[in-house]
Amino acid sequence: MAAAGGLLAALLTAAPAAAIPDPGDSPAAEKEVSRSDQAEARRAIESGAIPAQDEVVHSDNIRHVAHIPKDVLSGTNSDLAFQGRYAFAGNYDGFRIFDISNPKAPKTVAQVLCPGSQNDISVSGDLLFLSTDSSRSDDSCNSTTQPATEKSSWEGMKVFDISDKRNPRYVAAVETACGSHTHTLVPESRNVYIYVSSYSPNAAYPDCQPPHDGISVIKVPRKAPHKAALVGFPVLFPGEGPDGGGNPGGPTNPGVSKTTGCHDITVLPRRTWPPVPAWATASCSPSKTRSVRG
Numbered sequence: 001m002a003a004a005g006g007l008l009a010a011l012l013t014a015a016p017a018a019a020i021p022d023p024g025d026s027p028a029a030e031k032e033v034s035r036s037d038q039a040e041a042r043r044a045i046e047s048g049a050i051p052a053q054d055e056v057v058h059s060d061n062i063r064h065v066a067h068i069p070k071d072v073l074s075g076t077n078s079d080l081a082f083q084g085r086y087a088f089a090g091n092y093d094g095f096r097i098f099d100i101s102n103p104k105a106p107k108t109v110a111q112v113l114c115p116g117s118q119n120d121i122s123v124s125g126d127l128l129f130l131s132t133d134s135s136r137s138d139d140s141c142n143s144t145t146q147p148a149t150e151k152s153s154w155e156g157m158k159v160f161d162i163s164d165k166r167n168p169r170y171v172a173a174v175e176t177a178c179g180s181h182t183h184t185l186v187p188e189s190r191n192v193y194i195y196v197s198s199y200s201p202n203a204a205y206p207d208c209q210p211p212h213d214g215i216s217v218i219k220v221p222r223k224a225p226h227k228a229a230l231v232g233f234p235v236l237f238p239g240e241g242p243d244g245g246g247n248p249g250g251p252t253n254p255g256v257s258k259t260t261g262c263h264d265i266t267v268l269p270r271r272t273w274p275p276v277p278a279w280a281t282a283s284c285s286p287s288k289t290r291s292v293r294g
Helices: 035-047
Strands: 010-012 075-083 087-090 094-099 107-113 118-124 127-136 154-161 169-176 182-187 191-197 216-219 229-233 260-267 275-283 288-293
Touching: 087 118, 087 275, 094 118, 127 182, 127 191, 154 191, 154 216, 169 229, 182 260, 191 260
Parallel strands: 075 118
Antiparallel strands: 010 107, 075 087, 087 094, 094 107, 118 127, 127 154, 154 169, 182 191, 191 216, 216 229, 260 275, 275 288
């Protein structure tokens, strides 16, 4: 595995070189808002369900205390994770670690160049996890954009050892069907389980074939994170044919797109130790919710 060769990411600290933006990792172009969505928003504003543009306010107990410009990682910022006095910021070009012990003057601890949107980020103990949802030439941090139509292309989860915050080490990568747009952690004493959200299958993509009606589950042993592996792929919408058991969309259901995967997975651990998940619930495009027993 390309990831197993240590820190293939360029660790960027005192005198970093500039990260090169990858055109394949730019955000997807915004789609035009449909008339039905516009009408729904107007009704919500008129009913007071959401504030109008000139009525937006913020809580009195929230104050803006600092602004940190982009530095070496010039890509799109994605997600945040927090642990103790540290904040971890995902970026389409990699991730950045901040010391926020003084909120008014955060300090950059490390920047790691590892392109692969979205790089949504989570941490648990000494491990950091990144979601890669753009088709790459391989699983290394030196990868380049490559069409998803090529079988050798890679998307999935990356695992870093952050026991030394100034020197993160890339220790594992796990390929997942249709990549990893975002993910949800279930931490326990010996292992961390990752529930992966991914979608947008296409018959032309060898590793993202329709129907894509399941979620990937990854197990990462805390003491041996290099052994991270896929341990499950529960199918949420069992069914035959190219649409599986999900919403077929039009013309069967006019105005609704096909079910193409799941996003925003929430887990409910059992009230035991270790907290192995009892249920996982996912919001699935286009407006279906499914639960699976852990």
